[in-house]
Amino acid sequence: MSREYTSSEMMSVTAARALTNGMTCFVGIGLPSEAANLARLTHAPDVTLIYESGTLQTKPEVLPLSIGDGELCESALTTVSVPEMFRYWLQGGHISVGFLGTAQIDRFANLNTTLIGDYRAPKVRLPGGGGAPEIATNAKEVFVTVKHSKRTFVKDVDFVTTVGFGRDGKARDNVPNIGQGPTVVITDLCVLKPDPETKELVVTSLHPNVTREDVIEATGWDIRFSGQLATTPEPSAQELEVLRDLKAHTNAHHASAQAG
Amino acid sequence: MAEFLSLQGAVNRHIRNGDTVCMEGFTHLIPFAAGHEIIRQEKRDLTLIRMTPDLIYDQMIGAGCAKKLIFSWGGNPGVGSLHRLRDAVEKGWPNTLEILEHSHAAMACAYEAGAAGLPFAVLRGYIGSDLPKVNDQIKFIDCPFTGERLAAVPSIRPDVAVVHAQRADRKGNVLVEGIVGIQKEVVLAAQRSIVTVEEVVGDLDAGVNACVIPAWAITAIAEAPKGARPSYALGYYDRDNSFYKQWDGIARDRDTFLAWLKNNVFDQNAEKGVA
Numbered sequence: 001m002s003r004e005y006t007s008s009e010m011m012s013v014t015a016a017r018a019l020t021n022g023m024t025c026f027v028g029i030g031l032p033s034e035a036a037n038l039a040r041l042t043h044a045p046d047v048t049l050i051y052e053s054g055t056l057q058t059k060p061e062v063l064p065l066s067i068g069d070g071e072l073c074e075s076a077l078t079t080v081s082v083p084e085m086f087r088y089w090l091q092g093g094h095i096s097v098g099f100l101g102t103a104q105i106d107r108f109a110n111l112n113t114t115l116i117g118d119y120r121a122p123k124v125r126l127p128g129g130g131g132a133p134e135i136a137t138n139a140k141e142v143f144v145t146v147k148h149s150k151r152t153f154v155k156d157v158d159f160v161t162t163v164g165f166g167r168d169g170k171a172r173d174n175v176p177n178i179g180q181g182p183t184v185v186i187t188d189l190c191v192l193k194p195d196p197e198t199k200e201l202v203v204t205s206l207h208p209n210v211t212r213e214d215v216i217e218a219t220g221w222d223i224r225f226s227g228q229l230a231t232t233p234e235p236s237a238q239e240l241e242v243l244r245d246l247k248a249h250t251n252a253h254h255a256s257a258q259a260g
Numbered sequence: 261m262a263e264f265l266s267l268q269g270a271v272n273r274h275i276r277n278g279d280t281v282c283m284e285g286f287t288h289l290i291p292f293a294a295g296h297e298i299i300r301q302e303k304r305d306l307t308l309i310r311m312t313p314d315l316i317y318d319q320m321i322g323a324g325c326a327k328k329l330i331f332s333w334g335g336n337p338g339v340g341s342l343h344r345l346r347d348a349v350e351k352g353w354p355n356t357l358e359i360l361e362h363s364h365a366a367m368a369c370a371y372e373a374g375a376a377g378l379p380f381a382v383l384r385g386y387i388g389s390d391l392p393k394v395n396d397q398i399k400f401i402d403c404p405f406t407g408e409r410l411a412a413v414p415s416i417r418p419d420v421a422v423v424h425a426q427r428a429d430r431k432g433n434v435l436v437e438g439i440v441g442i443q444k445e446v447v448l449a450a451q452r453s454i455v456t457v458e459e460v461v462g463d464l465d466a467g468v469n470a471c472v473i474p475a476w477a478i479t480a481i482a483e484a485p486k487g488a489r490p491s492y493a494l495g496y497y498d499r500d501n502s503f504y505k506q507w508d509g510i511a512r513d514r515d516t517f518l519a520w521l522k523n524n525v526f527d528q529n530a531e532k533g534v535a
Contacts, residue, residue, distance in 0.1 A: 029338060052364060053287050053439045065501045066337030068287020070494055073438045081471075082286050082311070082442050083372040086365040091384055110388075114361070119394050125346045127335030129391060130312075134365035137387045163388025171388040176408055178387060254501040 005235050007188040008147075010207050012038055012243055013235035015099075015145040015186040024048040025097045026090060026135050029067045031145045032099035034246070035186075037063060041242050050089065052131040054080045063250040086131070090138045098139030098179075100132055102146050104157045107200050107221045108171075109144065109164025109182040111136070112157035119159065132162040141183045148187035148218045155221040169199035189215050191232060195224075205230040262432030262455070262478040267487075267530040270454045270480040271297045279419040280307040282450065283316060284371075285491065286441030287337065290316050291424040293487035294456050296525045299323040309416060311367045311442070315490070315507050318342040319525070321357060322517050328358040330416075332367045339504055343511040353514065360395055366413045371442045373415035374449025385411040421450035424488045425473075426495060427464060428457045432475030435464045438494030440471045447473055456484035458496050484530070 005013075015035035019025060021044045027036045033051075037060065040047050048057050053068035057077035064072050073079045080089070089095065103126050104112035111132060117123030136142050142164075146152055156167065163171050164182045172178050185192040191205040203215055204226045216223055235243075265273065275281060275298060283291050295316040298306075307328040308317055315336065320326055322344030334345050348357035362370070369381035382401065392398040392411075399412045423443045425436045434455050436443050447453045455478050466472050487493075490500035490507075510520045 054441070055439070065339070065504065066287045066499070068337075068439050068441075069499060069501075070288070070438065070492055073288070073494060079439055081440050081444070082364070083368040083445060086368045087372075087383075091365070114390075122350060125334075125341070125349050127341070128331065128333050128361050129363040129389070130333035131364040133363040133387075133389045133391065134383070134385045138384065160388065160390040166388050175387060177384060254505070 003234070003237060003240070005240055007207070009235060009240060009243060010232070011145060011147070011186060011188040013239045014191060014207070014232055015143070016042065016239070018143050018184055018186065019044050019047050019097065021046040023096045024050065024094060025099050026050050026052070026095045026131075026139055028100045028132070029064065030101045032101050032143070033063055035145055036099055037246060038239070038243050041246065042239055050095065052082070052085055054082055054085045056080060056089070061249065062253040063246065065254050086134065090134060093138070095135070095139040096141070098135035098142045100135065100142060100144050100162070102144060102162075104152055104154055105144065105146060105164070105185065106154055106157045108166060108169045109185060109194060109199070109201055110157050110160045110166065111144070111162040111164060112159045114159040114161045116158055129161045136162045136164070136181065137178050140179045142179065142181055144182050144185045146185070146187060148189040148215070150218055150220050153219045153221070165194065165199035189218060200224070202226050203229065205232045207232045208234055262475040262481045264432065265480045265482055267293060267297050267456060267482040267484050270482045271301055274452045274454055274480055275303055275420055277303055278305045280309065281420045281422065282309040282416065282418040282446045283422040284310060284442055284446045285424055285488065286311060286439060288439040288441060288491060289424045289436070289443065289488050289493055290314055290491035291422050291456055291487060292316055292489060292491060293484040293530065294422045294424070294454060295320055296528070297530045298325060299521070299525050300529070309418060311364055312337070313342060313345060315342070315504065318344040318507070318511055319521070321345055321348050322354065322511065323521055323525070324354045326357060327355070328360070330360045330362070332362045332364045336504060336507060339508050343508070344517060347514070360397060361391065362395065362398070362413065363389075363391065366398070366411065367416070368442060370413050370416045371445040371449055374417045375445040378415055380412050380414050382410050382412050416446070416449055418446070418450045419452065421446040421453040422456075423447060423453070424456045424484070424493070426457065426493055427459050427461050428455070428481050429461060429464050432478060432481050433464060434473045434478060434481070435466050436471040436473065444471060444473055448477060452479040454480045454482065456482050456487040458485055458487065458493055459483065
């Protein structure tokens with residue numbers, strides 16, 4: 001059975017499926033937020049979503065533009081201060097999954113959201129770390145979702161804002177009280193997972209109608225493929241309907257100028 | 261004890277050229293009216309500290325108020341870059357801007373340590389990150405009990421804190437509701453504080469565990485209705501997301517930005533409210 005969907009929809013649905021009921025997810029803005037809320041509105045109604053603005057167990061009806069939109073606070077179980085969020089809830093060990101996006105990712109799943117080029121003379125200045133550096137080490141595991149391109153998937157990131165497995169794949173070795181790091185990377189072409197030994201990202205599943213060549217072409221290093229390469233299941237009609245409905249709601253909400 | 265002043269009077273009296281100023285409000289209750297008043301009064305050489313610089317610091321940096329920025333996430337949330345910040349960092353316009361960047365966790369801890377009167381904050385942070393290589397405020401220490409290596413950053417103790425809140429009572433006690441961010445911490449960490457409020461009321465009507473900042477912990481209060489727009493004040497008005505999107509076009513070009521600044525800041529006054 002085949003149905004019409006875009007590669008972006010394929011990515012969001014696949015990312016959403018990584019979350020399950022019972023997980024407590026610290027959600028980044030953008031693609032992770034879309035995927036996390038899609039999970040909550042489909043197969044994982046009891047997933048707990050937490051945003052760094054302090055909103056615990058939030059259930060927004062439209063996707064927030066910023067991590068502090070009023071919608072997040074008003075639909076949350078409770079809202080705590082930002083120091084409490086990072087100290088008690090994240091550092092204290094209550095987050096099972098950190099769900100992050102990025103501007104650059106390298107073969108050891110290090111993330112760069114700081115800048116392109118040299119730090120003192122940047123070609124492009126990006127927003128910076130935000131919550132990610134500590135989400136990536138204090139959450140029990142990390143999911144990353146990002147669009148696949150040669151600009152994004154680089155051999156070595158220009159700057160390690162947020163550690164995956166370090167420049168050599170060993171950054172987490174023998175470090176006490178640290179999460180296991182990125183366990184899955186979901187793109188619009190495929191799913192990647194770190195090799196259990198080397199921690200280098202390996203393609204484990206290709207999305208339907210995507211070829212190995214497509215992935216090789218969009219990756220800035222000599223990408224490896226799993227021996228048991230799978231095909232990612234297509235989105236269901238229900239997942240697509242919920243996702244499209246959520247995005248339509250969100251666009252309408254954010255386009256409307258505020259009165260008064 | 262909090263003194264009720266006009267916004268013009270509060271900024272004039274309590275913010276001096278060269279001060280270290282924290283204008284906080286984590287994605288909510290961002291004190292835009294106060295930021296515009298600082299621009300109008302042409303304060304200069306400020307060290308601006310804020311976790312999420314947002315449009316407010318983009319405007320102040322573009323207007324030439326800042327010499328240094330300490331921050332942890334400098335973007336237009338959900339939209340893209342802060343073009344005035346980038347222009348200052350990448351091209352030195354309208355002046356060079358020194359930056360020092362942290363993670364959110366470190367800054368939140370640094371504010372809390374400032375409020376607690378401690379010289380530094382400790383956290384399990386910055387592991388494997390390049391940020392300590394470019395920010396000499398980030399150090400590592402060994403826990404004296406377990407030996408675990410932990411990050412340490414200096415506490416934030418600014419000259420002035422500026423925050424916005426929903427309301428004050430007539431004695432100057434302030435209620436903050438919703439995403440309370442680090443409002444209380446920054447006020448307690450600062451030498452002086454200016455709190456702008458949507459309204460002054462007879463009774464705060466606060467729950468027993470509400471986030472209330474007592475009058476005797478605040479320096480000045482100024483009434484500034486809609487003082488957080490285009491950010492929002494829970495219970496009063498919503499975030500103007502469409503303006504956040506429009507800002508991308510306004511801020512991208514220096515002349516467009518300067519025209520916006522003239523019409524919406526310099527040709528306005530604090531009493532007219534935020535454009």
